[in-house]
Amino acid sequence: MTNSKPLILCFFLQAIVVMVTIPASHCRSFLPSNENLIESTCKRTPNYNLCLQTLKVSPGSSTADVSGLALIMVKVMKAKANDALKIIHDLQGKGAGPKQRRALSSCASKYKAVLIADVPQATEALQKGDPKFAEDGANDAANEATFCESDFSGNSPLTKQNNAMHDVAAITAAIVRLLL
Template sequence: MTNFKPLILFFCLQAVLVMISIPASHSRTILPNDEKLIESTCKKTPNYNVCLQSLKANPGSSGADVRGLAQIMVKVMKAKANDALKKIHELQRVGGAGPNQKRALISCADKYNAILVADVPQATEALQKGDPKFAEDGANDAANEATYCESDFAGKSPLTKYNNDMHDVATVTAAIVRLLL
């Protein structure tokens, strides 16, 4: 029995080491390789800062491949479109706009609804099915819709910030998706 004590102690220590190391190996933080993928991907986009800020804000980006980064950016597009629609509805409720601005707000609401109903689902589905060309088309359409919304206003647009944000995020998304082609 005394010959087994060192052996039992050895196995107990080994078991403790395994239990301690398992949680550490399964927890995800942004590791240098993850950081490098995000940075190298963002360098290939038209707006490095928007790309980096958008991806680093999402905890899922730390373990994502390029397709996963593109999917995250499509979700950012959706969030930006929802933000713009909220602002449009707020401006419509407040009133005080002239007839041209009212028409522009209605037109912009239609454009942002198209982003949410057509462009985002198209990009999402295309990425899931492994068809990046259609995902790129959806992102480019969203960027165009934001540009068209901005041009609907004769003069100063109350949506410039929202349109610029949407355009920037969508062009970054399209650039990331293009890497999958």
């Protein structure tokens, strides 16, 4: 019986070493899932499906709190603005007519404002714990997309991008509002 104590101690120590060295990614069942937070947050936004689809594939969302989810959505707003600007520049290079050139130029300035003002404002406000200014930034981005669409008087080549930006920004504002 006395000879088995060192053997038991050895197995016990090995078990501890194995548990400590298992990567966190393999311990998903030991960590609380953030899917409930994502789902309950998205239910309080104007577009549950888009919110859920966006956050579930975003890195960091599985461990984020509501403020972290809002920051992720601000990053998505930034990506949407960059996508829209790229398409605007492509369209400008294709020889649009004067009326469309004016509308494209106006839209470019609107999306630049999203990147230069709205996204940094929302990011900084969330990082500093001042969600009201983050909500304002998200709402401004949604408005810029709406105004860009109206610049074309019903014949916009940017409808898809404008709708995407508006929807993502509206979701962002709704998530930020949960922090107020």
